[in-house]
Structures are given as structure tokens and as C-alpha cells.
Amino acid sequence: MLSYDQARKIILENITTTGIEQTDLVDSVGRLLVEDVVASWDMPLWDNSAMDGYAVRAVDCSKIPRNLNVTGYIPAGGKADDIEVKAGCAVKIMTGAPIPAGADAVVPVEETDETSGEQVSIQARVVERQHIRFKAEDVRAGQTVIHAGTIIRPPEVSMLASLGRSTVPVFVRPVVAVLSTGDELIEVGRTPGAGEIINSNTLALAAAVREAGAIPRIIGIARDNLESHREKLLEGLKADMLITSAGVSAGDRDLVRVVLEELGVKQIFWKVGIKPGKPTAFGVKDGKPVFSLPGNPVSSLITFEEFVRPALLRMMGHQHVFRPTFSAILRDNIKNRESDRTSLLRIRLEREGEFYYASSSGKQQTGLLKTMVNSAAIAVIPPGRGYLAAGEEVDVHFFGSYIDLI
Ligand code: AMP
Numbered sequence: 001m002l003s004y005d006q007a008r009k010i011i012l013e014n015i016t017t018t019g020i021e022q023t024d025l026v027d028s029v030g031r032l033l034v035e036d037v038v039a040s041w042d043m044p045l046w047d048n049s050a051m052d053g054y055a056v057r058a059v060d061c062s063k064i065p066r067n068l069n070v071t072g073y074i075p076a077g078g079k080a081d082d083i084e085v086k087a088g089c090a091v092k093i094m095t096g097a098p099i100p101a102g103a104d105a106v107v108p109v110e111e112t113d114e115t116s117g118e119q120v121s122i123q124a125r126v127v128e129r130q131h132i133r134f135k136a137e138d139v140r141a142g143q144t145v146i147h148a149g150t151i152i153r154p155p156e157v158s159m160l161a162s163l164g165r166s167t168v169p170v171f172v173r174p175v176v177a178v179l180s181t182g183d184e185l186i187e188v189g190r191t192p193g194a195g196e197i198i199n200s201n202t203l204a205l206a207a208a209v210r211e212a213g214a215i216p217r218i219i220g221i222a223r224d225n226l227e228s229h230r231e232k233l234l235e236g237l238k239a240d241m242l243i244t245s246a247g248v249s250a251g252d253r254d255l256v257r258v259v260l261e262e263l264g265v266k267q268i269f270w271k272v273g274i275k276p277g278k279p280t281a282f283g284v285k286d287g288k289p290v291f292s293l294p295g296n297p298v299s300s301l302i303t304f305e306e307f308v309r310p311a312l313l314r315m316m317g318h319q320h321v322f323r324p325t326f327s328a329i330l331r332d333n334i335k336n337r338e339s340d341r342t343s344l345l346r347i348r349l350e351r352e353g354e355f356y357y358a359s360s361s362g363k364q365q366t367g368l369l370k371t372m373v374n375s376a377a378i379a380v381i382p383p384g385r386g387y388l389a390a391g392e393e394v395d396v397h398f399f400g401s402y403i404d405l406i
């Protein structure tokens, strides 16, 4: 049986990136930039005022207070072309407006006394160049300002827009078919009768796909017979990636692998040395990845986290495909049935001072969904560790939204 690390490695070896598209800036957030961005122009484009105030000649203000004649006004968006600050004069200027000829400093309005419309009294010391944002001070034309491989965040969007770029090249979001299998499943909205289970996996996995930045396509439910599996799996294989849940163990109704093979999907592995999630299967068809995840809602989400999400990010070009991993100190003893598999425990995470602390989020049986809801991280416990003592350090994969500080 493959180890947890081997499985993660083999999956990534079988992943190729999607094509490249131009996308608008808002849709680019969280995606990987494909090309270097070279500044098309200087930023700022011209010297401009960093404050609302008065453009002056610093030498005129060597003694304060000093009265200057106000000879002009430049609002934001105004032009300075025909305006010059002559000796003994000042021009009223707003933040962002171009610095007029002759001026070499801006005095903030708070440091002046506007005695009348024609005169202003400078109240504070003035240093040459103060409160001016100089041309190309931030970015010089021709300079590489964002490197290929950067994950675009709002600051990158701001830079791109400021440089006049309205679209950006990124990898296409893969379309991911999500299919559940099982005769017991009903869709959400109905109250389950005897023996019926709500198909929560489809929605949870589709949400996980969306969260990873890809596009979920819900295929529905394949019933536990060959025909239904054939029809639904065939439909699922039209997407860029297919994820199935359940029907992948060794039960006599577990048909997913049988039919995938029939449809030409080459199985790369089946069964991984992890707990939960052992029956996970991974295959490819014409380079298209196919993940068959276990049916238990907890197992399907954990295997998505550990195997599918990194694959999706890699398809979209990401190099860093794993969740942030750090070391956390166990708060309590954890009885973990000794196993030759890696245990993926659902845990809570807190930070106290410099240290992260992990505590079990509840009973670890895979049927128990609440412990998944209450967890912010997965602790990765190597094989052979039966009993973990409080105070031990464990590796954790953080997938929560925040860490409580206590
Ligand atoms: P199986 O792998 O088909 O034996 O399913 C394992 C367990 O997961 C069973 O208890 C199923 O009822 C449950 N299960 C399977 N598919 C889903 C699903 N789509 N949503 C919620 N639970 C499921």
C-alpha cells in the first residue's frame, strides 16, 4: 500500500496545467500570474502633491511665519501647465495635483494660516522636497514589478490597474465534475425516510472545489448498478477533472473502479496508508485526473484536502499547493489506535504566545461530521504512533479561517 507521502507525490507527478486565458482583474484574485508584469510607464507619472496645502519655494520660507501671495489654485485633476510659483508666492494645491514649475515643497494646509484669499501665512518650518511624490519614485517604466508565478492579491490588482492593465494572463480554472454514488442517497430538501441519507458529499465537495478556485459541475448521483455508473461517469469524464464519492471500497456494490476501468481510466493507485481515507483511488484518462474518494463525509473531505486540492492548485500553475503546515503542541493525551497508516486527526488550533496548541476536536470516527465542523486543522500522525502524550509536537495542516489567540 502506498504511503501518504508517496500518494501525494504521485498525484502531483500526474498533473498538468490547464491552458492560459486573459481574465479581468477582479476575477484574477487568488490565481497565479503567468507572465512577468513590466511597467508600461512611470509611477507616479509626474511630480504631485502628497497633501492638501500650498506649493512653495522652500527658500522663501526660511524664516517663519512668512506671508506669501497666493497666485493660483490646482485642484486634483487640474493642470499645472501655465502655472509657475514665483519668488514670494504660493499656489494652493490639492492632494494628487501636479506640482507647478518653480515649487520645490508643499506646505500642508494644517501648517498655514489662510489669512485671506490672496495671502497665506506659513507657520511651520519647510524643507525642500517635502510632501511631494516624485515622478517614478514608486515604479520606473520598463521595470518588472510583479513576477510570473505570483499569486494575485488585491495589492497586485491595484498595481496592474495603475499600470493600465485591465486583463491579466492566468491558468484557466478547471471544470471539476462531482459525482456521488449510492442507492441510499437523496438530494437535500427532502426529509430522509428509513435507510435514506442526504447527499451531502456532492455539495461539500463542490464547495471545496469552488474554494480552491476551480469550477464545480454537479453530475448528481450514480445508483448502485452498472448502467447508472456508466452513464454518470461518462458524463463526469467530460470535465477537466472528475471526483466521485463512495462506492470505492471492497463492497459488492462498489462499482466505481470497475466502471472507470471499463471507460478507459488508468488506475494509478487504489488504497493509501492513511486513516481515514484508505480506499481512495486515483487514475487518469488522457491526462485527466480522476479521484475516487471514500463515501463517509469526513473521509471525502479529508482526502479532498490532502489529495485533490493540491492537484487542483497545481493544474492552475501553483507551486505551493499544500496548506500552511506548522508544528503544534498537543494539549491533551490522544489515544490513537496503533496503525501502520498515517492518521489524519481533526483538531482545534489555538495560539498562546509563540506557540500553537492542538487539541482533538472530538471523537475521530469517520462517521462523525461534527468533529470536522469543529476543526481548523488536520494533525498528521506518522504510522506506528499509538499513544500521543500531551506536550508532544505534531505537524498540522491549517485549513481554518483563523486561529484563536488565548
Ligand atoms: P460507501 O463507500 O458507499 O460504502 O459509503 C460509505 C458511507 O458514506 C455510507 O455510510 C454512506 O451512506 C455514506 N455516504 C456515501 N455517499 C454519501 C454522500 N454522497 N453524502 C453523504 N454520505 C454519503
Ligand code: MG
Residues within 6 Å of the ligand: 181, 182, 183, 246, 247, 253, 295
Ligand atoms: Mg455505497
